[in-house]
Amino acid sequence: MRSKLETVIAPFEREGYRRAEPAILQPVEPFLDLSGEDIRRRIFLTQDDDGREWCLRPEYTIPVALAHIAAHASEPASYAYAGPVFRMRANEPNEFAQAGLESFGRSDFAAADAEIMALTVESAAALGLSRPRLLMGDVALLTALLDRLGVPQAARRRLMRAVAQGKGADAVAALEPPLNEVEHAHAGLLKALEGQDPKAARAFVEDVLSIAGISTVGGRSAGDIAERFLARAAERDNPVNGEASGVIAHALAIAGDPDGASTAWRKLAGEAGLDLAAALDAFDERTGFLAARGVDVAAISFSAGFARNLDYYTGFIFELHDPARPDLKPIAGGGRYDGVLQRLGAPAAVPAVGASLWLDRLAGGKA
Template identity: 45%
Template sequence: MADDRLDALAPLFQAGGYHHIAPPILQPADVFLDLAGEDIRRRLFLTSGQDGLDLCLRPDFTIPVARNHLAEGAAAREAAYFYSGLVFRQRPDELGEIHQVGAENIGRTDRLAADADMLALSVEAVDKLGGRAPAIRVGDEALFIGVIEALGLPKVWRRRLRDLFGDRKRLDRAIARMAGSEAAEKDARLGFLAALEGADPDAAHAVVEDLLSIAGIEAVGGRSAGEIAERFLEQAALATGAGIGPQTAATLTRFLDISGRLDEAGAALEAFAKDAGLDLSGPISDFRERAKLIAERGLPIEAITFAADFGRRLDYYTGFVFELHDAGAAMAHPPVAGGGRYDKLLALLGAGEDVPAVGFSIWIERIAQGAKA
């Protein structure tokens, strides 16, 4: 731990069964390029080793902790870790060094209780660091996935919307395109792509990327080959009439607009599902149970808000997410802490199966700034 304030957190984490971990600062870059999403990819500090391996300064702790977990035993075993140190991200007009402290819990199968415990632990940790009583915002990507699956959207659109979840402006633009405002004309090229649309979306995406690679196309107008492939497949879906109508677009937007107190959000979600004729009983039931467990942890429900369009812009998050904001700051300001559930990360790192995992990170500098305000 770096100073006395951080030393105070060690007993808190250790009492909960968390073990200290210190992943190396230098990490293989390809792991982050493949898994961390655009939010981090554009901010990496890149270098290379003598063997030519592309390396980066660690931009977060979650992936390094997960890699270490995999290296030391069975992926699905239950383990809990805490950490403190620097992460490195390029930031306009700011230092690239960011001091973080946080925790990760891997392998715990009682997911809803683990979510509630992790949120409670983050609130207690922020309090011990001197942060003012936080305003808490939560979201749940599982609800959004339930909506787009219940609507029966084409695979390429489901994939695209999941990729954009958490970025409301881009999500709204994508929904507008799906509604046919940019419908493509049919031609032979789109006919070929349309044939791929009904196949496995990952396989179809890979085929298009391979074709672009064979043609020597790596980037056009700032878009990567993967982004170009995604655009092609979207255009193919529109050309074959696989977009959505205005009513479906309005349904998606109405869901994304749901927000309010956590203890009232369950009723709002049920009313939406009934009105839209969608079966969301599974994710709504989980949502209600998690809210109940959060209240049982003694957290101030009146200070917790739910936003249906809130997601963390990292590709490995899969369900419940949360942010803690300084009570004296507007919600638009950067959070002092954030985290959530990422059950697919270990599988993407080679575990061979999804492994339940949830965690959070605290930005020390933001707490310090709030304390001075």
């Protein structure tokens, strides 16, 4: 196993990535805050004598990012890692080997994205997977579209969750706000908030909750509850119309190689009268860097509806699959996550992109 770990990270170290060795026992809070519902249900927890919760390392990205922040690193830095991680998985070992790489602080986003994907492909080839199936998406492209269409935040979150669930173009159904029993009961409050200044509206909701003697509900503060009411009121003020929903459905249905997908996106943007030039230029620049790094761009399958953990990623995302695996599970994956380091305590946003490989899947379950 040790020789296999060294083989898989050798391309990273040749490129100048420094070896990172974070502790196996990690504080649980960052994972619960950042890694999404899927990993929340699968981590191994323990507790120290002071009642603080810890977990066995379920992945490397967050520990490596925390170590980078703790070192007060202000310059760009790149890290490689390989070792055991621990996560409950159906029909697979709960302890397994993971290797990967993380790049922090680079301002040449397209080149950094391409480097991460190219090195991941090279590393997989070193273990015998020379022709993986390559999947790619772009959260930033979808975000730019939603920005131009003025989609409210609450509707946007529902749409992104539906995309992450693999619903593709059908995810547009999530744009319609569900009206649950609680909202029926507070329809008058929602009506009163329509069109109000956000600051005054928030103060109004907090006052109403205070008068009712409500400070927290389900772990949410009065301020959090106020934000949810305001988000729903904003949707009532500015619902997503049928034309915008149609544009989003069309975008989510775009698939093909990156060059063909870019052409389709530009055609859609032109027909809809939307300025997506900056996002699409960045997309095309990355495609050029991928080709320059030797990645077969024509073999990449891009889908606007392809998603990984959308609480985590902010831009380019990708996965590698072994066509011989009947379960269709990825053997590697990664992408851009520019907001994570600041959420972990960095004083400002830090550009970040990385990828991980699941070595047991690469080795056909024998790693």
